[in-house]
Amino acid sequence: MTQMNAHFASAAAAIRRFDAIMPLDEGAIAALHEAARRPRRVSAHHELLTEGTAISEPHILLSGWGARVRILPDGRRQILSLLLPGDMIGHCYQPQPLAITSVVALTAIDLCPAPSTDEVESLRHVYAISHALDEAFLLAQITRLGRMSAYERLADLFLELLERLSLSGNAQHNAFDHPLTQELVADVTGLTPVHVNRVVKRLRHRDEADWHTGYLTLSDPDALRRRIGRTPFQISQAMRRRG
Amino acid sequence: MTQMNAHFASAAAAIRRFDAIMPLDEGAIAALHEAARRPRRVSAHHELLTEGTAISEPHILLSGWGARVRILPDGRRQILSLLLPGDMIGHCYQPQPLAITSVVALTAIDLCPAPSTDEVESLRHVYAISHALDEAFLLAQITRLGRMSAYERLADLFLELLERLSLSGNAQHNAFDHPLTQELVADVTGLTPVHVNRVVKRLRHRDEADWHTGYLTLSDPDALRRRIGRTPFQISQAMRRRG
DNA sequence: CGAAGCATTGACTGGGGTCAACTTATGTGG
DNA sequence: CCACATAAGTTGACCCCAGTCAATGCTTCG
Numbered sequence: 001m002t003q004m005n006a007h008f009a010s011a012a013a014a015i016r017r018f019d020a021i022m023p024l025d026e027g028a029i030a031a032l033h034e035a036a037r038r039p040r041r042v043s044a045h046h047e048l049l050t051e052g053t054a055i056s057e058p059h060i061l062l063s064g065w066g067a068r069v070r071i072l073p074d075g076r077r078q079i080l081s082l083l084l085p086g087d088m089i090g091h092c093y094q095p096q097p098l099a100i101t102s103v104v105a106l107t108a109i110d111l112c113p114a115p116s117t118d119e120v121e122s123l124r125h126v127y128a129i130s131h132a133l134d135e136a137f138l139l140a141q142i143t144r145l146g147r148m149s150a151y152e153r154l155a156d157l158f159l160e161l162l163e164r165l166s167l168s169g170n171a172q173h174n175a176f177d178h179p180l181t182q183e184l185v186a187d188v189t190g191l192t193p194v195h196v197n198r199v200v201k202r203l204r205h206r207d208e209a210d211w212h213t214g215y216l217t218l219s220d221p222d223a224l225r226r227r228i229g230r231t232p233f234q235i236s237q238a239m240r241r242r243g
Numbered sequence: 244m245t246q247m248n249a250h251f252a253s254a255a256a257a258i259r260r261f262d263a264i265m266p267l268d269e270g271a272i273a274a275l276h277e278a279a280r281r282p283r284r285v286s287a288h289h290e291l292l293t294e295g296t297a298i299s300e301p302h303i304l305l306s307g308w309g310a311r312v313r314i315l316p317d318g319r320r321q322i323l324s325l326l327l328p329g330d331m332i333g334h335c336y337q338p339q340p341l342a343i344t345s346v347v348a349l350t351a352i353d354l355c356p357a358p359s360t361d362e363v364e365s366l367r368h369v370y371a372i373s374h375a376l377d378e379a380f381l382l383a384q385i386t387r388l389g390r391m392s393a394y395e396r397l398a399d400l401f402l403e404l405l406e407r408l409s410l411s412g413n414a415q416h417n418a419f420d421h422p423l424t425q426e427l428v429a430d431v432t433g434l435t436p437v438h439v440n441r442v443v444k445r446l447r448h449r450d451e452a453d454w455h456t457g458y459l460t461l462s463d464p465d466a467l468r469r470r471i472g473r474t475p476f477q478i479s480q481a482m483r484r485r486g
Numbered sequence: 487c488g489a490a491g492c493a494t495t496g497a498c499t500g501g502g503g504t505c506a507a508c509t510t511a512t513g514t515g516g
Numbered sequence: 517c518c519a520c521a522t523a524a525g526t527t528g529a530c531c532c533c534a535g536t537c538a539a540t541g542c543t544t545c546g
Contacts, residue, residue: 070385072391076390078389100375132336139313141385143321143383189389191503194502194504433537
């Protein structure tokens with residue numbers, strides 16, 4: 001289903017996300033479509049960027065999931081952030097050409113170079129907001145790891161994923177394709193795979209979440225949000241206004 | 244001692260840090276000195292920025308320590324990152340005028356508006372690198388919280404502080420003023436104050452660190468780095484080169 | 487000198503890690 | 517289309533790191 005047209009890389013998800021972040025003008029839409037016409041495909045487990053390596057140009061993730069990863073000398077692995085359709089990869093402000101982290105494809109993914117802001121001025125603003133959102137997700141990740149229980153971490157992560165995937169139109173009816181293994185979720189949440197399994201079981205028993213064969217459904221996101229005291233993520237109107 | 248001339252806000256630390264990040268030209272130094280002439284003083288525990296509030300203009304922390312903080316509905320508190328002399332506050336790329344987190348003064352601090360890059364073009368590059376470093380510290384914080392034991396978290400944090408404070412000349416001989424309470428360190432490391440105390444005790448007994456009356460000494464940073472497998476933080480040459 | 491904040495310690499608990507077996511998917515080649 | 521191999525999910529038994537509760541010192545500083 002999702003797989004069937006996976007090789008028709010489409011700009012749809014990315015454009016929906018950017019447009020949700022901030023309404024796009026025609027030039028921006030055209031440029032994004034054009035850029036997405038010759039996507040690069042990378043298969044799962046391959047490294048897109050290597051920590052300490054030069055960054056070429058910023059890219060846009062068209063489909064599939066990626067992650068920024070850090071690995072400790074003894075092999076422990078931490079996923080710093082997840083990259084979803086419409087997210088940018090390697091977007092930074094000129095001076096620093098070195099990748100600050102490795103980026104890996106968690107599934108097969110399609111990506112394309114991000115249209116230059118020199119050509120489409122209006123994208124500058126969109127990219128900047130996208131970048132600010134990325135930082136917001138890092139901060140959310142820190143609070144998750146620092147001050148939440150295992151149960152809260154999973155619930156919070158699932159809610160974040162639902163909210164983010166909704167932006168790009170990759171979620172419907174509180175459900176979405178969730179291609180990660182429990183081990184990868186463990187690497188995001190700072191837990192062990194075994195314990196992730198136990199907590200997922202609990203979520204299932206409570207009828208709060210169902211996660212089978214790569215598809216995750218949250219039965220009542222609002223109730224879950226209230227339960228763990230999560231402020232629903234939203235792009236504030238003010239965020240869009242120029243300072 | 245440190246307190247005695249605290250009311251003579253000085254640009255020295257900030258300039259040393261920026262210059263260490265990337266050699267400054269005379270125009271930049273002059274602008275920084277000028278900006279630091281009329282510093283704003285904020286006493287401990289006061290909020291500099293409130294989450295969701297409009298950001299005025301970027302500032303430079305001249306002296307004292309601050310923190311980006313997030314508080315959960317039930318009162319749990321997580322310090323997202325520490326702000327040290329020479330660090331920037333509220334530096335972001337135009338479009339997003341809302342503070343993404345609260346910022347509080349942990350000690351009495353002095354700050355001044357950051358000279359505009361419109362006036363001193365060369366500062367743009369320096370600010371960008373400073374911003375990239377901030378992000379790098381967030382990523383370090385994530386790995387600390389996600390994949391390190393309490394012992395490693397404290398050792399890693401202390402080493403990061405030593406390295407960062409060395410840049411601004413606020414550390415000498417592997418030692419520095421450390422004004423935080425154990426409770427605040429707990430809020431940085433995602434632990435409880437009680438457990439921070441126990442780990443600090445262990446560090447003391449092993450003669451790895453000594454922390455008394457606001458002064459922290461690491462007896463052998465390199466040995467400690469090796470022990471916990473920490474890559475010494477450094478600003479790579481390549482980071483300074485223009486892409 | 488007393489009060490308030492911070493550091494220190496002990497006794498106890500529990501959330502989450504570890505180890506290991508077993509089951510269920512996924513997938514690959516014959 | 518089945519047989520087997522490999523990866524992923526599931527479960528139980530056990531343990532330990534770090535949290536909790538609570539008492540006691542130790543500093544500041546008014």
